[in-house]
Amino acid sequence: MTVDAKPVAELPDPRDYGLAVVGEEELPAELTSLVAEVRSLVDAVAHTRAGDEELSAARASVAEAAARLRGGPRHEIGTMVRHIRDGGRVEYGTLTNLVAGPTNAAAPPLRLDTAPEGGLRAQVRLNGTYQGPPGLVHGGWLAALLDQALGAAAGAEGMPGLTAHLDVDYRRPTPLNTPLEITSRVTGTERRKVFVAAEIRHGGEVTAEGTAVMVRIDLPGEEGA
């Protein structure tokens, strides 16, 4: 395979694309702890055994909280967040990314760190709100986790891009409420294409694996290169 995708020495700064950037460390602890509480709330609502009176009172409390939080957005749509990962690696993602966004209560969230063997690795545990078949993680959600891990692997090698093609194989059922390991890495490059591979494991066994073609975004000044 030709290897000529020219990884950039440093990640492009999203501000060069006109995108707002906020450092993860700048997010107030009050906001991130609220997000964690809402994640727990979503799980509690999905599985509650509370009686009608308690449900009614909880609904009123949630409605009051929602009214308190409404108003103009703190960060415009498209705002990027800068994470400083282990070893000082910088990673950019969208602030409300569905899989990894620190202010998105629907995100587990997935945190990918550099793996000693190369590529990226994360541990995640998905509660019953990620359910597809009985007791198992939804296949679409597994694809979303793989997509994120695949995109981040390209980004970590200095080649951020968009997913052009994604293949997923479901090898075994993936259980809820148990630690899952996710790994991803770049396997090759060809012009703007970055080939990436990722796996989800439970108890050391691969339950789902994916490969993708990411198309590297044009850096300012090299459009059409």
Ligand SMILES: CCCCCCCCCC(=O)SCCNC(=O)CCNC(=O)[C@H](O)C(C)(C)COP(=O)(O)OP(=O)(O)OC[C@H]1O[C@@H](n2cnc3c(N)ncnc32)[C@H](O)[C@@H]1OP(=O)(O)O
């Ligand atoms: C560090 C940050 C971490 C963030 C992680 C985020 C993870 C999430 C990733 C996503 O979910 S991205 C969202 C889903 N993807 C999209 O919305 C992308 C939609 N598609 C597009 O915008 C365009 O099709 C795309 C930018 C991917 C390509 O369009 P271009 O006009 O820039 O590229 P072009 O068509 O010239 O093709 C460039 C190369 O890619 C190849 N290519 C394009 N589409 C392909 C495809 N579908 N499959 C395989 N190869 C493909 C194409 O053949 C060509 O190869 P060659 O260099 O060999 O000629």
